[in-house]
Amino acid sequence: MTARRAVPVALALVCSSLLPSVAEAARFGSRTLRQGMTGSDVRTLQRYLDKVGDHTAADGHFGRGTARSVRSFERSAGRRPDAVVTRSDARALRARARSAQAEAPPETATPAPAGSTATLTPGGLAVAPADAPEVVKQIIAAGNSIARKPYRYGGGHGLLADTGYDCSGSVSYALRGAGLLSRALDSGEFMRWGLPGRGTWVTLRSNRGHVYMVVAGLRFDTSARKLSGSRWTDKMRSARGYAGTHPDGL
Numbered sequence: 691m692t693a694r695r696a697v698p699v700a701l702a703l704v705c706s707s708l709l710p711s712v713a714e715a716a717r718f719g720s721r722t723l724r725q726g727m728t729g730s731d732v733r734t735l736q737r738y739l740d741k742v743g744d745h746t747a748a749d750g751h752f753g754r755g756t757a758r759s760v761r762s763f764e765r766s767a768g769r770r771p772d773a774v775v776t777r778s779d780a781r782a783l784r785a786r787a788r789s790a791q792a793e794a795p796p797e798t799a800t801p802a803p804a805g806s807t808a809t810l811t812p813g814g815l816a817v818a819p820a821d822a823p824e825v826v827k828q829i830i831a832a833g834n835s836i837a838r839k840p841y842r843y844g845g846g847h848g849l850l851a852d853t854g855y856d857c858s859g860s861v862s863y864a865l866r867g868a869g870l871l872s873r874a875l876d877s878g879e880f881m882r883w884g885l886p887g888r889g890t891w892v893t894l895r896s897n898r899g900h901v902y903m904v905v906a907g908l909r910f911d912t913s914a915r916k917l918s919g920s921r922w923t924d925k926m927r928s929a930r931g932y933a934g935t936h937p938d939g940l
Contacts, residue, residue: 719780725773727752735775738787739763743931745898807907814920816908825868826891826906832867833910836860837920841912847874857912858901860921864910870937877901881933889936897932
């Protein structure tokens with residue numbers, strides 16, 4: 691019997707890019723949350739915290755990192771920072787997260803040279819512009835090979851050719867396909883990878899809980915799978931709360 695490989699927790703940060711569903715939001719606040727608890731409502735808490743700028747991995751476990759984020763939110767809201775989320779705290783956090791979602795403008799595409807925007811096939815794969823640098827074409831080709839693979843927590847970190855990929859595993863795979871990485875990075879590591887700011891051809895957006903990238907005007911993001919089943923999309927999203935970096939020379 692083959693042992694199931696373990697995924698290092700540090701590399702398996704859950705991508706907390708979207709607000710919770712209506713059902714998840716309705717359950718949030720039904721019980722008081724504190725450190726040591728687990729569950730879908732803890733994951734909802736973490737997603738809301740991430741949306742208001744207190745970067746938190748949505749893993750469903752109320753650990754020390756989540757407690758720090760809760761205290762940060764409580765201080766900013768003028769509440770006593772005790773890291774205990776009451777029904778009142780839950781209502782205040784939900785309202786602020788929804789307000790942040792509504793106010794944040796979508797990011798415009800990475801400013802590639804005129805006529806150099808990638809396009810999408812009907813099947814959701816990216817077609818690189820003819821004048822793109824070879825390394826950009828390699829990133830796109832690698833991204834295409836896993837574009838429709840399922841999301842899997844920790845996927846792409848233990849194995850390069852995996853059955854599914856999480857957010858950082860997906861971005862790592864595409865960059866490794868172009869020879870820009872030698873191993874998979876987690877989303878926190880991507881905050882410090884490359885050069886700061888937007889690139890001309892490639893821009894990475896990362897925080898402690900999620901990472902995506904824009905390549906020649908297309909977004910490569912696990913959350914895009916909900917739109918078309920592919921990680922590629924021409925629809926941009928807000929970059930609020932994300933560090934921007936880019937590969938040297940791109």
